[in-house]
Amino acid sequence: MLVRFALELALLAGVAWCAWAAARGYWWRWPALGLAPVAVGVAWGAWLSPRAPHRPAEPARVVIEVLLFGGVGGWLWWHGHPWLGVALAGTWALDRAVIERSSSRPV
Template identity: 40%
Template structure:
């Protein structure tokens, strides 16, 4: 069960980065701005995730703070999808992450 939940959370993390890139590339702006936002937004989220949330994070946070950073990243992804004109997938992304994270914690997985 834990393996399936971990696999799902990994896919949700990839969807988060994809959502950030989608937002950037669909901006109503010139191509340089779209290119910068489409590559920069996922990169910014990946840097934050790598620094604070990954198993080999450079900054070790207490579990509640780590969970807060993870939630903030997914909320940003949901908002970016909504700003790109797709609010329902944004809500689904956040809710699936929250459900999967809750099930992982209940199964004894560390945050």
């Protein structure tokens, strides 16, 4: 559970970095730096958190997570931070595998 929370925080930090790097011009960088992680955090809380009010079915949740973690990891890789991108996406994949394995155990 702690690893999952740390991954979520790392995702938000990665989204902030991606927004900062993608924004052209000094003035646009500050709003992008603040709004992008807030938007992802609100979406995460609405659809992906364990207590989300509008939680989609499991395959859709995994696809959304792949897009988020894979997208941010790929962006970091592409923009000169390959180890950060691999660490983010790889840790998410490992965590997801542990979640799947623990949820499929017979009780």
